[in-house]
Amino acid sequence: MKAVRFSRFGGPEVLELVELPDPHPGPGQVRIAVRAAGLNPSDWKKREGLMDQELPQTMGHEAAGVVDEVGAGVTDAAVGDRVFGFTAEEAAQAESAVLAHYAPIPAVLGFAAAAALPAAVETATRALDTLGVAAGHTLLVNGASGNVGGAAVQLAVARGARVIGTAGAANHDYLRALGAEPVAYGAGLAGRVRALVPGGVDRALDVAGSGVLPELIGLAGGAEHVVTVADFAGAQEHGVTFSRGDTGRALHVLSEIGPLIESGRFAVPDVRTYPLAEVAAAHRAGEAGGVRGKLVLVVG
Template identity: 75%
Template sequence: MKAVQFSRFGGPEVLEVVELPDPHPGPGEVRIAVRAAGVNASDWKKRQGLMDQDRPQTLGYEAAGIVDELGEGVTDVAVGDRVFGFCTDGAAQAELAVLPFYAPIPSSLDFPGAAALPAAIETAMRALDQLGVERDSTLLISGASGNIGSAAVQFAVARGARVIGTASPANHDYLRSLGAEPVSYGEGLVGRVRTLAPDGVDLALDIAGSDVLPELIELTGGPEHVVTIADFAGAEKYGVRFSRGDSGRALHVLGEIGELIESGRFSVPSVQTFPLAEVAEAHRAGEEGRVHGKLVLVANGS
């Protein structure tokens, strides 16, 4: 099969599409003919040598496609079914991928739209689960307009929470369309939030980083009411929980997102696609900030 790989660290030019052995699913896993695979900032960080040091490396943790091989014990899907999910060995940007965690693609979604979901929705749901967001909670989300932030807004609204979200003024109407009350980020944030919630908020989620944890702690009344996915150093400094995948993943969201999409309570982010063979250009576009929404590679003729 063809797959994205790099054998040395560097710029997008080190990426190659190479021939690798076909993978096969283990017990409880499925193999898919990949139609689309998500690209994330972690991909170019890996390529630059800022994360894993192993070489050569493949890339990609989220994919959507058509089941073409079943592992032992798999009975919930069949060959030919459309599914999306996580490729935990980091080799989703390929013609074939093995998914240990998967779910049917909602009928209204195409393959690129489905491939845009796994990482963002799992991260958002995990953080809300860790915070204990529930009906009638007031939640402040710092960095609410990106892929993870918009997912968190919609999940929290679906739970019956009141959501206040920070974003640039250009994204305020977008947040309103998702059910959040927007405020601008930056200096004076505490005052702007208190204008909407005079007694502060119950919980806060930091998605953007930007050294905002002291303000979130002030607004919630304590670090135990705050979770960050973006500021590891700040979390250690202020006693805030840092949410990471190895602390318990919210994989249940893969099976739950379909009903939210089909009922109109979740809007999928916009997607920009590149052919698998143009992965280097996809990295350039992502690193230069030329992509609005989610970056996705398409394969197998999609």
């Protein structure tokens, strides 16, 4: 099978499409013929040598496709099923991939849209679970217009929370469409939030990593009511929880997101696609910034 791999660290030019042996699923796993695989900022960090140090490395941990082989003990999927989820190893950007955690693709979604979901909805749900966001809470999401922020807004609204989201003025209508009350980020943020909720918020989630943890702590009434997924150093400095996947993942959302989508309570982000062979161009677009929605590689 063809797969994306790099054998040295560097810019997008180090990415190659190489032939690798076909993978096979272990117990409880399924193999898919990949139709689409998501791209994430962690991909460029890996490629630059800022994460794992071994070489060579394959890429990608979220994909959607058609099951073509099932492992021992699998009873919830069969050959021919459309599924999406997380790979057993980081090798989703390939013609075939083994999924360790998966769910049926909602009937209303194509493969590219499904591949845009796993990382964003898992990260958002993990943070909301850590915060204990529930009906009646007021949640502030810093960086609400991106993929993870937009997912957090919608999932919190689905839980019955009131959501206030920070974003640039150009994205305020978008946040309203997701169910949030928008406020501008930058100097004076705390005052703008208190104009909406004079007593402050119940919980705060930092997705942007823009150095506002002290303001979020003040608005939420303590560091124990704040989670960041983007500011590790700030979390250590201010006693805030930094949510990361290796401390427990919210995999339950894979089976929960479908009904929310089909009922119209969750809107999938816009998707910008590139052929698998143009993975370097996709990396360049992602690193340049300014792309609304999710970058996805399509196969076949």
